[in-house]
Amino acid sequence: MSAKGKAVRTRTSSTEIGDSIFDGALDLLEEQGPAGLTVRGVAIRAGVAPMGVYSRFGSKDGLIEALFVHGFTTLQDAIDSPTEPDPLNRLRAGCLAYRHFALSHPQLYHLMFAQMMVLQLSEESLESARHSFATLTERVSTAMHAGELRSADPVEVAQQIWSAMHGAVSLEIADVHFAIDREASYASMLDALLHGLGAATR
Amino acid sequence: MSAKGKAVRTRTSSTEIGDSIFDGALDLLEEQGPAGLTVRGVAIRAGVAPMGVYSRFGSKDGLIEALFVHGFTTLQDAIDSPTEPDPLNRLRAGCLAYRHFALSHPQLYHLMFAQMMVLQLSEESLESARHSFATLTERVSTAMHAGELRSADPVEVAQQIWSAMHGAVSLEIADVHFAIDREASYASMLDALLHGLGAATR
DNA sequence: ACAGATAAAGAACAACGTTCTATAGGGAGC
DNA sequence: GCTCCCTATAGAACGTTGTTCTTTATCTGT
The missing domain is CATH 1.10.10 (Arc Repressor Mutant, subunit A)
Structure with missing residues (x-):
């Protein structure tokens, strides 16, 4: 005053x-x-x-878009951060890091995917999502070249892995998860899928 | 007037x-x-x-909750409707019907899962989600008893299948899907996972 | 047919996202 | 250092939203 x-x-x-x-x-x-x-x-x-x-x-949407980009950028870092020498293990560790990110930031993770159906996103923002997918694809490709996964289109295979991961963590953060040990359930699903994609039994 | x-x-x-x-x-x-x-x-x-x-x-939330219940009830019917004599084929057909439902009602499907993190849902409404999961679990259990899937906790296995399906269709309806043939990609992921869970190669 | 309860329509209210107006910060020129 | 001008900041106002309140019409029981 x-x-x-x-x-x-x-x-x-x-x-x-x-x-x-x-x-x-x-x-x-x-x-x-x-x-x-x-x-x-x-x-x-x-x-x-x-x-x-x-x-x-x-606008408010612009703020949400900034959160979206931040989320995907951080997610990409999570997938990319493991440094295991073995390509399949590195891929797997990236998949575990994916879940860790989602569980550490449940609302941000939810917003990232929810807004894809709602927000009019700029090309630049969509690119951040594509980059995280590309990182996963690269990891898949490396494991294929090392003979640890059956040879196939790495994009198709990465899409399948991403689908499984996304579904699992989405249901988990929404608490729509009926399994007892959630971490083991995620790892088990991942290993079943990787096995089906050509990985040696873990 | x-x-x-x-x-x-x-x-x-x-x-x-x-x-x-x-x-x-x-x-x-x-x-x-x-x-x-x-x-x-x-x-x-x-x-x-x-x-x-x-x-x-x-309230508006009450209306959304009615949509939620309708969605899960319809989804349960989709999973349950196949009548193939072979249990694994019946399970698989239910999983294909799951995707068909989601693609036929993309916004309803999205709302069903998005609202789980937002809405304060009644026990009754949550029960509708649980019923659709229970139907899937039952189908899994039958395939296990028929020796078509490796024996394990059917809840754990159903959770894995549901995660993969949910992730795949969620990304697909959000148009975050980089594979060329989406239907084949879904079927391929499903088969890889079922194979990893003990099904004979399709 | 009449009376009362209930739910339907219409109006009003508070909170929301957004736009408009008033004000202060910061930079350029002297 | 001082003044001026531009820009971005704060505060107010506006239209839309979900919700609640008031008026009116339907429905049920006697």
């Missing part, structure tokens, strides 16, 4: 706004799910005005 | 309102996706007042 009784406007340094909003959105999303992602809620969390979402991300 | 210039209220027979709203919601959902599912939009489509959603379904 100023000496004249008028409210004093505070103003955030413009270099911090984008990050504050993005971090606030990420936090609110995991804490409250998609219902927590309101423009006002994010702005309050970030300590800025709601208009900041529009100047920085263009 | 009455002779006195006052609008004449029309009133729908109460036995029709619930069905009109539900059918309107189902149509709008498939035509426009979740964004089309507004209370006013559904009411207009059904030719009733928005308040009808509340008296019949309790």
Whole structure:
């Protein structure tokens, strides 16, 4: 309050706004799910005005799109991070890391795939999803060349593996999972599929 | 308009309102996706007042829950409908019917799983999801008893199959599918998994 | 036929995403 | 350092949404 009784406007340094909003959105999303992602809620969390979402991300959808890209970029890193010398083991470890990412960020993972049917996504954003798929395909291809998986179109095989992983973690984070040991169930499904694709029994 | 210039209220027979709203919601959902599912939009489509959603379904969420139950009930029928004499073939046909259902009702399928992470669902509604899973488990169990799948906990195995199916169709209806022949890709993944679970090579 | 309960229609309210208006930060020029 | 102007920030207003409240018509029981 100023000496004249008028409210004093505070103003955030413009270099911090984008990050504050993005971090606030990420936090609110995991804490409250998609219902927590309101423009006002994010702005309050970030300590800025709601208009900041529009100047920085263009719209609420733009903010969601930024979360989408961040999610796929992080997912790609997860698939890519294992460094086992054996190609099949490296692929498998990447698949385990996939689940770990999803379970560590359940709401973000859910948003990434849910928004594909909802949001009008830019080519650039879709590219981030494609990159994570390409990383998986590359790992599959390497295991094929090493003779550890039956030779086939690596894209087709990667699609199958991705489908299985996505289905498993989606049901798991939604708590629609009736198996007792969820981690073992995921590993077992993965091994059954890899075996069906030509891997030696694990 | 009455002779006195006052609008004449029309009133729908109460036995029709619930069905009109539900059918309107189902149509709008498939035509426009979740964004089309507004209370006013559904009411207009059904030719009733928005308040009808509340008296019949309790809330917008209640309407969505009715769609959820309808979806899972229909999905269960799809899994259950094949009558092939051979248990493994019957299971496999049910899995193909699963995909057919999802592709025929992409938005409904998406809503069914998306809402699991969003909606506070009644025990009754969750039971409809469990019933469709139980049907799949039963089919798995029968194939095991016939010696066509390796003996294991049928729940665990059904969970794996469901995960793979769910992942595959989810990515397919979201158009995140890089394989050339999607139907063949699904069948191939299914067969690889069933083979890994003990089925003779198809 | 009449009365009362209930649910249907229509209006109003609070919260939402978005756009508009007022204000302050930051950079350029002197 | 000071002034001016542009831009982005905060705050307010607007249209749409889900929901609740009020009015009105249907339905049931006597």
